[in-house]
Amino acid sequence: MLAEIVRFELVRHFRAISTYVYFLLFGALACLLMLAAGGEFEDSSISFGAGGKVLANSPYALAQCISILGYFGLLVIAAITGRAAFQDFDHKTDSFFFTSQAGKTAYLGGRYLAAVLILVFIFSSLGLGLFAGSLAPDLDHERMGPNRAAAYLAPYLISVIPNVIVMGALFFSLAALARRIFPVYVTSVVLLMGYLIAGTISRKIEHKFLASLADPFGASAMGFLTEYWTISEKNTRLVPLAGYLLWNRVLWLGIAAALLGFTWWKFRMQWDRPSGLSTAAVRRTTLSYTTHVGGPVLLTLTWLAFVETIKNIYFTLIVLAGILYMVVSAREMGDWFGTPTYPVTYQVIDMASGSFALFMLIVITFYSGELAWRERDAGTHEIVDAMPLPGWAQFLSKLLALLLVPILLQGVVMLTGMAIQLAKGYTRLEPLLYVKDLFGLQLVEFWLVCVLAMAVHSVVNNKYLGHFIMVLFYVITNTMGKFGLEHRLYNYASIPDHTYSDMNRFGPFLRPVFWFSAYWAVCAVLVAMVACLFWVRGLAVDWRWRLRLARGRFRAPQWRIAVSAGAAFLALGGFIFYNTNILHHYRTTYQSEDLTARYEKEYKKYLKTPQPKIAAVNLRVDLDPSRADARARIHGSYAIANRNAQPVQRILVTIPEECRIHRMAFTPAASLEWQDRKVGVQMYSLAQPLAPGETGTLEFEIEYAPRGFSNGDPDTNVVENGTFFDGDLLPHFGYNPPPQARSSSQAANGGHQRPRRPPDQRHIAGRRLGDFRDGDRDGAGPDRHRPGRIGARVDRRQAAPLPVPFARQSAQLPLRAFGPLPRAARPLERRRRRHLLSSRTRVQSGSHDEGHEADAGVRYEELRALSEQDGADRGVPSV
C-alpha cells in the first residue's frame, strides 16, 4: 500500500513540469556558481566562503556550496512536502483516500517518503550542475583541483538529505495538521530570512556546542568543525560526519522523527473541512457590484481587498513579530564604543525601518500571492470573473490594495519608533522627519517590489512558482554585485541609500535617490501594464489564449501608456547613465581592485626610491558647497626636505583622480616626467637633485570637484554643513603599499584572483565614521577608532600609514543642550542594514542643532598644521 502511494506520487511528480523547472534551476545556479568561482567571469568575486587558495572544486568548497544552495531550496522543500500533505484537502480528494484501505501509516508515510525522494532528485542537480561547471574548458587552472566523486556526494550525506528530511518533516506536519498550506509558506520564508539574521546572532553564542546544535541546517556545526582546517586540508579532506556535525544531525533527525510521530498520532483520517473562512470570502467578493463600472467600484474593491489582507491572523502575527524585532534591536542602540548617545530620530528610523524591512518583504511576498489568488482559492473566481467589470479593474484593485499595505506598515514603524524614543525618555520626536524618510523616501522601494510581486503572480499564474520567483529575485538582486553587475540601472528597484544627518539633513543624497526612484517608477508602470495585459480572467490559462487576450487588451490607451512610459524610462536611464558613468567615474569592485593591483604592480618599484619629506604645510581651502556639484579649491604650499642619505632625483606624487590639478610648482624646479591619472600618480624629475639635508618647496593648486552623481555612495567630502576631508585629497609623495591582505593574493595571482572581501565602493574618499566594521575585517586593530571627535575618520585605507595626516573640516555647530538626560551624550553614527534590497545605509555625524542656516558662502580657512614630528611619525615611509 505504501509502495503504491509512493509510486503514484513519484509518477505524478515526474510528469509535472515544475519538477524539472526546479531541477534545472538549481542545476543552472550551481553550474553558474562553479563557473564564477573557477574564474570563468572576469568581474566576479565569488568563492564559497572559502577563498584564498582553497580550490573551487575542493571537498570543502563543494560542501559549502551545496549546503548553501540546498538551504535556498528550503522553499522548494516547503512547496513539495507541504503539498504532499495538503494536496487532498486542496483537491477535495481526501474522502477517497480516507475511505480507502490505505491506513494512516501508509498514507502519511507514503506521501512523506515520496516527497523526500523527489526532493533528493531535485537537489541532485546541485552536484551535477557543479560538476558540469567544473568541466568548462577555460577555467582558471589554479582554482581547480581534480574532481572526486566522493567530494560531490558527501555533502548530500551530511547536509542535503538530512535537511530535506528534517525540514520536510516540519512542513509536512504543519500542512497535515493545519490542513492548510498558508502556514507552511509563512514558516518557510520566516525560517529562510530569519536564518540570515540568526546566522549573525548564533556566532555570538559563546558555547560552540550549543551554537552548533541550535542550527537545524548544520551550517554552523560544519563551520566549527572545519574552522581550524588548513588550506590543504580544505582541499583534500572530506567534511566528516563527526563531532559537532554528527551530534547536530542526530539531534535534528531525532526532532524530525518526533515531529512525524506526533503528526501520525494527531492526524485523523476524517472529514474536517475548515469552514467560515472561504464562505466569508465568497460573500464579500461577490458583493457590491453596480451597473456602473469605474472609479467608485475600483475604490470599493481595493478597500475590500485591503481589509481582507490585513484582517488576518497571519498578517497580525507577522507584524507583531516585526514589532518585537524592532524593540529587541532598539536595546542595542544608544551606545557607540561605550559612548552613550541619544535615541535621536534619524537613528531610530534607521534602526526601526532596518529591522522591519525583512517583515515588510515577507508581507509583500505573501500577500501579493494571496491577493492574486483570493477568488480562485475561495472557488468564486468563475462568479467574479463573470461580473461586468473590466479586467484592469480587478488587477488594479489588487495592486492598489497591496500598495496600501506598506503605508500601513510604515505607520506601524513610525509609531513603534516613537514609542521606543519615549520609552528611553527622549521626547524630541520629529514626526516630520519620520514622514519624510518613511513615507517619502523608503516607500518608493517597497512599492516597486509590490508592483513586481503582483506582476509575477499575474504572469506566472502559479502561486507557488510565483513565490519562488520572488525569493529568487531577492537573492539575485543581492548577489548580482558579486558577479560584477553593480550598476543600479539594471537592478530592478535598486535605489541608492540615503543618509540623514542632523547637521546636513539629506544633503547630497537626495539627488541620486530622486532620479533612480523616478527611473524605476516608470519601469514599474510598464511592468504593471504587462501584468494587466496577462492577468488571467476566467479559465483561459494556456499561453496561446493568454497571448491572444493580451493582444486584444492592448488598445489605444495602453499604447499611449507604453510609449510615454517607455520614452520616459529611456530618457531617465540616459540621464542617469550620463551622470554616473560619464560625468562621474563608474567602476565595479573588480575594476577598482584592478587599479589598486595596477598601482602595486607598476609602482612598487619606487618603494626604495628616496623621496622628500613634508616638513611644513600651509593651506588655503576654498569651499563652495552651495552648488549641486560641491567643490573645494585648495591652494597650498609644502616645505619639503630630503632626510635621506641619498639625493632625491625624482618625486612620485599621488593626487587622487577626483582632483583637478591646476598648478604644481617645485622649488628647485622639477618637470612632469609622466603621469597615470587613473591611478592618480605623477612622476616629477628634478632639474637639480635635492641633496641630503637640503630643503625646497611645493606650491600647488588643486580642485576637488566631482561632477554628476555616483551609482554608489555620493561624494560627501564637501557638503553644506559638515564638510570633512583629509589628506587623501592632497598631494603626497612616494609609494604607499595598499593593505597587506589584498596585495598578497593579488601579487600571487597576478591580479586575477578575486580576494575575498565585501564589495566596497571605490569612492571611499567620502567615507565617514562608522565604517569600522569593514575596517575590522581588514585586520586593523581598534586603535584606529578615534571616537569622540566630530569627523574623526576611519577607513580601511588607514591600514596603510596616512600620507598627510590632517583633516579639513568646516561646519556650523550651534550646539544646544536639551532634555533632562543625565548622560553627556552626543549622537554618533552607525551603520545598519536598512533594506535587504539595498544593502547599506550610512549615517553622517551631527549634533542636535535645529534650524540653523546653512552657510552658503565661500569659506576661507587657513591653518598651519602639522608639526614636523607628526609628519615624521605618520607621513611618508622613510627608508
Place this chain on the structure above:
Amino acid sequence: MELRIENLSKTYATGVQALKDVSLRIGPGIFGLLGPNGAGKSTLMRILATLQEADSGSAFLDGIDVLRDKDRVRQVLGYLPQEFGLYPKVTAWRLLDHFAHLKGIVNRGERRALVEALLHQTNLWEARNQRLGTFSGGMKQRFGIAQALIGDPHLVIVDEPTAGLDPEERVRFHNLLSEIGEQVIVILSTHIVADVSDLCRSMAIIHQGKVLATGDPLELARALQGRIWQTSVERAAAAAYKERLPVISSRLSAGRTLLRVYGEDRPGPEFDLVEPEVEDVYFSTVTRPEPALC
C-alpha cells in the same frame, strides 16, 4: 445483510445539532434518504463512511461496528461524496488504478480488468487517457461513481449523486444503481423526490436532524389515501388559501396554481380528492411538523 443505526446524535462545535437520535434499519436494496438542504443527510452519510465521529449512538453493518471498526467498514464500502475534486493533471485510468490499489486490489492483472470494466460501465472508456482536469461535470461525477464501485462494496453510499448530470446520464446512473442495489445496501441521499420514488423500495425523510418518516415510499403514499386534496386557482388567490388551509405544496401548472392540501375532510367544494404521491409524503412531512407519519 443489514445496516442498523441506533440513536445516532451529532452536534457540531458551532452548536448546530446535525443529528438528533437517529435510528434506522436498512436492508439490501436502494435506500433513499430524503430531506431539504441542511437536514443532516451529509453528516449521517459521512459518519457511515467513517469520515466523521458521532457523539453517541451506534451503527452496525452485519456485526461490523461502523463507528469503531473503521478498517473493516472501508473494506466493504463504496463512497461517493457530495463534494469532491480530482487531481487535474492525472489521467482517469491512472487515478482509478491508484484508488483500486488503495482499496486493496494488489494483483495487477485483476486491477487492470477491474479498472477496464469500471471505465466501460461508467462510459468513461473513451476518455480514459484524458487528464481529469479536462473532464466535464458529468464525467467527473461518473468517475466518482466508478471509484465508489471498486471491489464489490457491500455498502454503497452516494451523496447527491445526480446533481449536475444531464437527463440521459441520470437515467444511466439510475440503472447502474439499481443494478448494484439488487445485492448490496445502497444509501442514496438526495433532495430530489423523483429519484427516490423511481429507485427506492424504502426511504427515510430527515429534517432538522430528525427522522420524520421511514418506510416503503409507496406504502407511505398509500397511508395518505383519502387525505390529499387538490385544486387549481388563480395565482393571486393562492396566498389566501395558504393562510387558511394546511397547504402542503403549490406549483404552477399552465399558468394557474395547483394547490394540494392535507386534510381529513374536503376543504371546500373546489377541491378534488387525488391519488397521493411520494412528493406529498415528503412535503406533508417536512412542512407540517405534526403529525409524524410512521
